Amino acid sequence: MSVKLPSVWFRKRLKSELPILEAEGLLSAEQAAAVRQRYRLDALASESTGALLTTIYFIGATLVGIGIISFVAAHWTYLSRELKLTLILGVMLAAHISGFLLWKVSGRWPKLGHTLVLLGTLIFGANIGLVAQIFHVQSNFYNGFAAWTLGAVAVAWAVRSVPNAVLGLITAAVFGFGNLDSPLFIWFAPAVLILFVPLVYYLRSQWVLWGTLLVSGFFWPMSVQNAFEDGFSEYRFAAAASLLGLAFFCWGLAGWRSPQGRFVSVPCWIVGLFWSILTVFLASFIQYAQDMATEVIEMNESTGQFPLLILAGVLAAGAVGLAVYSGPVLKNRLSVIFLVLSGAAFAATALLPQTSTFDIVLIAANVIFLLMTGAFFTAVWCWRTVGSFGPQYCWRPGISWPARSSMKPD
Amino acid sequence: MAKQTVFFALAVGFQLAILAAVPARQIHARLTGTLITIRTAPVDPYDFLSGYHVVLRYEISQVSKEQWAAVSSPQNPAATVYAVLKKGPEDIWSLESLSRTLPKNLSPEQIAVKGRIHRDQILYGIEHFFIPEEGRNELETALRNNRERALAQIRVDKYGNAALIRLIVQGKTYEY
Numbered sequence: 001m002s003v004k005l006p007s008v009w010f011r012k013r014l015k016s017e018l019p020i021l022e023a024e025g026l027l028s029a030e031q032a033a034a035v036r037q038r039y040r041l042d043a044l045a046s047e048s049t050g051a052l053l054t055t056i057y058f059i060g061a062t063l064v065g066i067g068i069i070s071f072v073a074a075h076w077t078y079l080s081r082e083l084k085l086t087l088i089l090g091v092m093l094a095a096h097i098s099g100f101l102l103w104k105v106s107g108r109w110p111k112l113g114h115t116l117v118l119l120g121t122l123i124f125g126a127n128i129g130l131v132a133q134i135f136h137v138q139s140n141f142y143n144g145f146a147a148w149t150l151g152a153v154a155v156a157w158a159v160r161s162v163p164n165a166v167l168g169l170i171t172a173a174v175f176g177f178g179n180l181d182s183p184l185f186i187w188f189a190p191a192v193l194i195l196f197v198p199l200v201y202y203l204r205s206q207w208v209l210w211g212t213l214l215v216s217g218f219f220w221p222m223s224v225q226n227a228f229e230d231g232f233s234e235y236r237f238a239a240a241a242s243l244l245g246l247a248f249f250c251w252g253l254a255g256w257r258s259p260q261g262r263f264v265s266v267p268c269w270i271v272g273l274f275w276s277i278l279t280v281f282l283a284s285f286i287q288y289a290q291d292m293a294t295e296v297i298e299m300n301e302s303t304g305q306f307p308l309l310i311l312a313g314v315l316a317a318g319a320v321g322l323a324v325y326s327g328p329v330l331k332n333r334l335s336v337i338f339l340v341l342s343g344a345a346f347a348a349t350a351l352l353p354q355t356s357t358f359d360i361v362l363i364a365a366n367v368i369f370l371l372m373t374g375a376f377f378t379a380v381w382c383w384r385t386v387g388s389f390g391p392q393y394c395w396r397p398g399i400s401w402p403a404r405s406s407m408k409p410d
Numbered sequence: 411m412a413k414q415t416v417f418f419a420l421a422v423g424f425q426l427a428i429l430a431a432v433p434a435r436q437i438h439a440r441l442t443g444t445l446i447t448i449r450t451a452p453v454d455p456y457d458f459l460s461g462y463h464v465v466l467r468y469e470i471s472q473v474s475k476e477q478w479a480a481v482s483s484p485q486n487p488a489a490t491v492y493a494v495l496k497k498g499p500e501d502i503w504s505l506e507s508l509s510r511t512l513p514k515n516l517s518p519e520q521i522a523v524k525g526r527i528h529r530d531q532i533l534y535g536i537e538h539f540f541i542p543e544e545g546r547n548e549l550e551t552a553l554r555n556n557r558e559r560a561l562a563q564i565r566v567d568k569y570g571n572a573a574l575i576r577l578i579v580q581g582k583t584y585e586y
Binding site for chain 2: 073075076081089092093097100104121124127129131133136144147150155157158
C-alpha cells in the first residue's frame with residue numbers, strides 16, 4: 001500500500017516528538033511503533049543518504065559538463081576538427097546510451113543512469129558550441145542556448161526527467177537575458193509557457209513549475225515594455241505585470257479544484273500575488289499613479305482603449321476574494337477583519353465624488369494592496385499554525401481544521 | 411519499456427538533428443559554394459560556448475546611400491536582403507547593389523549573398539571567426555597591424571548562403 005507521506009520536515013519533527021509522547025504515557029509502545037511505521041520514520045536516514053547521493057551525482061555531472069564545455073571553448077588545435085567532433089559527439093551518445101541502459105533497461109542504477117542522461121544533455125550544449133565553432137556560425141552565444149533548451153525538453157519528455165527540464169529552463173533564461181532588446185522578445189514568455197507548462201503536468205514537478213513561473217514571469221513585463229519604442233510606460237508595465245499575476249493566480253485556483261492538480265496551486269499563488277502586489281504597490285505611490293492616470297486619460301481620449309489596469313485590478317481583487325472565500329481563511333478572525341475593512345474601503349471608493357481617473361487609480365491600488373497584504377498574512381498565518389500553507393492537512397475532506405485551542409499552546 | 415526506448419531514441423535523434431541544423435547552411439555553402447575573397451576588418455570578444463573569436467566587419471557590409479535606395483522605405487529591423495557582389499581587381503569582390511529578392515541571371519563576375527539589415531549595415535551570418543586560444547595573439551596582432559588590408563575567403567551557394575572559410579592577412583592564411 002502506498003500512502004502519500006507528508007514532508008520530510010514534518011516527519012523529522014514527528015520522529016523527535018514520538019519519544020516524548022511515549023515518555024508522557026500518551027502513546028503506548030505499540031502505538032508509537034505503529035505511528036513510526038505509518039510515517040516510515042525508520043526509512044528517513046536511508047532516504048536522506050539517497051538524496052545526498054543524488055546531489056553529489058548531479059554536482060559531478062554539472063562539473064564534468066562544464067569541463068567539456070570549456071574544453072570546446074579552449075579551441076584546442078592538437079586534435080583535428082573531425083576528431084574533436086567525433087570524440088565529443090561520441091561522449092554525448094555514450095553518456096545518453098549508458099545512462100538509459102543503467103536507468104531504464106537494467107534498472108539497477110537508476111540514479112547514476114539518470115545523472116548520465118543529464119550529462120548527455122550537458123554535453124549536447126558543448127556540441128552546439130563545437131559545431132558553431134567549426135563552421136564559424138555567426139550567432140550570439142545565447143542563441144545556442146535556445147537550441148540547447150529544445151534538446152533538453154525533448155529528453156525531459158522522453159524519459160520523464162526533471163533535471164533535464166530544469167536545465168532547459170536555465171538555458172532558456174540565459175537565452176532570454178541575451179535577447180532583451182530583440183523585436184521578437186515579446187514572444188519569449190509565451191514560448192516558455194507553451195514549452196514548459198505541459199511538462200509541469202507531465203512530470204508533476206514543483207521544481208519545473210517554479211522555474212516556469214519565474215522565467216516567464218521575470219521576462220514578461222520587461223518584454224511588453226520593450227515591444228514598444230516610445231520609452232517606459234507606467235501603465236503598460238502595470239497592465240502587463242498585473243495581468244500576468246492574475247493569470248498565474250487563476251491557474252493556481254484552477255489547479256486547486258482537483259486533488260491531482262493541487263501541486264500547482266501554492267507556487268502559482270505566491271508568484272501571482274508577487275506580481276499583483278508589486279503592481280499595486282507601485283501604483284500606490286502618488287507619482288507613479290499620476291503618470292499612469294495621465295497615460296490612461298490620454299489613451300481614452302486618443303484611441304478609446306479601456307483602462308486595462310483597472311479591469312485587471314478588479315479581476316485580481318475578485319480572484320483574491322474567491323480564494324479567501326473558498327478556503328479555511330474565514331475561520332481566521334484577523335482575515336475576516338481584513339475583508340470587512342477592504343469591503344468598506346471599496347464602498348467608500350464608489351461613494352466618493354469621482355474627481356479624476358487619478359484618484360480612482362490611487363484609491364483602487366491602495367485597496368487592492370490592502371486586500372493582498374491581508375491574503376499574504378493569512379497565508380503566513382496558515383503556515384505558522386499548521387506548518388504548511390494550509391492545503392494538504394486542513395482542506396482535505398475528513399480532516400478537520402485544528403481547533404483554536406491547539407493552535408496556541410499557552 | 412520498449413515505447414520509452416523509442417521515445418528516448420527520438421529525443422537523442424532530435425538533439426543530433428539540432429546539431430546538424432545549427433551549421434546546415436554553412437555546410438551546404440562549403441560543399442557547393444563558389445569561393446570568393448572580400449575585404450574585412452576585425453573588432454573581439456569571448457563566447458561562452460565556442461571560445462574566442464574575432465568579430466569581422468566586412469567591406470561588403472557597409473552600404474552607401476545610393477545602394478540603400480534600392481531596398482529602403484519602412485524596413486522591419488531584421489529584413490532579409492540580397493547583396494550583389496562584383497569581382498574587382500586582384501580577384502577581390504565588393505558590393506555592387508542590393509535587392510529584396512534573390513537576383514536571377516547574374517553574370518559570372520557577380521554573385522548574390524543573403525544578409526539581413528542591422529542598423530545601418532548588413533550582416534551575412536559570417537561575422538564570427540572562432541580562433542584557438544594559442545593562435546589568438548598572433549592573429550590579433552596581425553589583424554591590428556593590417557586593419558584595412560585583411561581578406562576573408564567565403565563560399566557562397568546558389569541560395570546566397572555564405573560560409574566563412576579562412577582569413578588571409580599579409581599573405582598568411584589562418585584556417586581553423
